[in-house]
Amino acid sequence: MKPTDFAKYLADFLGKYLPAERGMSENSIKSYRDTFVLLIRYFSEEKHIPVNKITLDKIDRDLVCSFLSWLQNVKCCSSSSRNTRLAALRSFFTFLEYEDPGRIHQAQKILSIPIKKSEKKSIGYLSIEGIRLLLRQPDRNTQKGRRDLAMLALMYETGARVQEIADLKAECVRIEKPYTISITGKGRKTRVVPLLEKQMEYLMDYMREYNLNRPEKASYYLFTNRNGNKLTRGGISFILKKYLAMAKNENQALIPDKISCHSLRHSRAMHLLQADVPLIYIRDLLGHESVVTTEVYAKADSRRKREVLTNAFTQVLDEKKDEKPIWLKNGDLLEWLKNL
CATH class of the missing domain: 1.10.443.10 (Intergrase catalytic core)
Incomplete structure (x- = not known):
């Protein structure tokens, strides 16, 4: 049986493009693979289309949006998981734009699907x-x-x-x-x-x-x-x-x-x-591409936020703690004001 265009391009995407051109790790490639396993399952369960009948023509913007809704409503995936699956599909259709320029319009419509806002979980760590x-x-x-x-x-x-x-x-x-x-x-x-x-x-x-x-x-x-x-x-x-x-x-x-x-x-x-180590050094230790990624730790450090706010507030109090209004310093004046 002749493979479909979807099967051909997916094999090239997972087997050649991601490891060779993108240099992705085995675990990242597995995550991308899992997205397409779910997509194939969606075709089977919701559209009643077997894997050997899936072609690129069937994967348009409306279908991808329907697939993403299915992930959340039927498979109970979080918005974060939904966005991860969308990122994999975006990467595939970016690859497809260069492999088959005739599908640029189809790809761009899918690439325009927005990321869904999700609640950011607090960072779990040990003291x-x-x-x-x-x-x-x-x-x-x-x-x-x-x-x-x-x-x-x-x-x-x-x-x-x-x-x-x-x-x-x-x-x-x-x-x-x-x-x-x-x-x-x-x-x-x-x-x-x-x-x-x-x-x-x-x-x-x-x-x-x-x-x-x-x-x-x-x-x-x-x-x-x-x-x-x-x-x-x-x-x-x-x-x-x-x-x-x-x-x-x-x-x-x-x-x-x-x-x-x-x-x-x-x-x-x-x-x-x-310990006041600059973010740029923490970035290098963790292997982050950008210090922006590392900044999440600065935002998450509630203890440090409390210290900074407490110190700032104490400084204000120190500056003004001896500055009593004149009527509090002078008993006669205070008495005079009360009787005014």
Whole structure:
């Protein structure tokens, strides 16, 4: 059976354009793929059109708008998820404009569909005391506990994304001074993050225990499971959740409910901000494209906002606290005014 034009262009988009030309990570490509899985499901369930009958002519602005409404009303997706799916479709039709110029008008009508405003969730993060409590949970007397401590401490210190931690290899760590680690993030861009002496102690002890400091192990993954395979995002998330539960049993007040691997990244950014580290340095540590992305932490730091407002208010009071009106300084004048 001859493939449809939709099938042909979708294969080129996911298999060539996104990885080769856009340099997207595997996880980003999977997210885009999931959008089209949902679109195909929409065609099947709502339009009763099987996948081998889907053509580009059937995907116009009205259909995309109907698909987005279906996501929210039938699949109960949030506005944020709806916008993520729209972004994937926009990227596909931007690609299509160059691949098939005859469809520019069709593509531009779809590209004109607006992003839907969504409520921005507050950033979840741990306090410094919460981080200390979390890092006290792994059992340092066991090999697995020492691995987990080294990994969680590294996640926090570097502010790395969970996939960035999973992809680390032994060769990424510079084991001579100055200690650094090379982290490859979104867009396959690599950033070099300095490591502090204390962090390096934990990491080097772990690497020596697993012989990862040897030259012949340079290409080995830094964090692996019992079978020697690299830890997945799900595996790292499972490890974190285990220690979060233990920490919460010890001190519930220090461990909020909704904390994830990404929360360690948020925590590091917030703590640096609270230590008056300039946003531009935090941006470089986190691997953000623009400082505008990093500014979300400045907006989220309610403690710092309170301090600034309190200090400003106190200064005003200090300037005026001794400036009593003349009638309060002079008893006779006050009495005279009362009787006026």
